Amino acid sequence: MESEGFDLDGIKLPSNQEELIKAVAAASKKTILVLYGGNPIDISAYEYFVDAILFTHFPGQEGSQAIVDILTGKTCPSGKLAVSWPKRLEDVGSFQHFPAQRDVSGEWKIEYKEGSKVGYGNPDFTPRYPFGYGLSYTKFEYSDLSCNILPSGTGSLKDTALAIDVKVKNVGMVAGYEVVQAFMSDLEASTWRPREELKAFDKIWLEPEESKLSRMKGKSSHAFSFWDDSVEGKPCWRAEAGLFNIRIGDLSREVLLEEGFT
Secondary structure: OOEOOEOOOOOOOOHHHHHHHHHHHHHOOOOEEEEOOOOOOOOOOOOOOOOEEEEOOOOOOOHHHHHHHHHOOOOOOOOOOOOOEOOOHHHOOOHHHOOOEEOOOOOEEOOOOOOOOOHHHOOOOOOOEOOOOOOOOOOEEEEEEEEEEEOOOOOOHHHOEEEEEEEEEEOOOOOEEEEEEEEEEEOOOOOOOOOOEEEEEEEEEEOOOOEEEEEEEEEHHHHHOEEEOOOOOOOEEEOOOOOEEEEEEOEOOEOOEEEEEO
């Protein structure tokens, strides 16, 4: 159905596979659906027929053993979605402008008219599963969020670093990894910017009742800037003064901690 050599015609499984999933779920007391794939899948036809869904991407030669370890509880799942899952293909930002078309000269042409309004950056997009989403066999609590600019010897913003510290505690009964995600919102931008952007993340292992400090650090210029091509011949990354919001969450629509930053 999918390959590096051609584009998908849709994001649904073949109808016979959808019917098989529903038939198995109807005959079984508990059904776990394991999906292999490189892209989001429209699961609306059977999402509520099954008890759990495990999306494995392309797990490779030892993937089946890894899946068994997760399903039997030997290993705690810790994966997070690296893309937003739409409810339907028509909700994808590029749907109206895809696939490429030939122009009058016969050359293939495609326009990225959706611009920055893609995925979780699009305020009008309501996903089936949001970017950064992922379930676990345990639970984590966050506290003590702290955001600081680490100075540099040059005194220039581009040479400083933004440090985001947060305390994470495993409050469940199973050891596992947590992927901490830090999102940034520019509240006073002079141009349109996404509602929020992922700026840093950290993956930490925690035993039950264990706490650790997660530090996410990156260049200030990357954290606060946007690409500005408004001045002809002088495009650049631009960081504007003003109020920002830094939010910590384990998925992009859930706020666990947040702090204003000027």
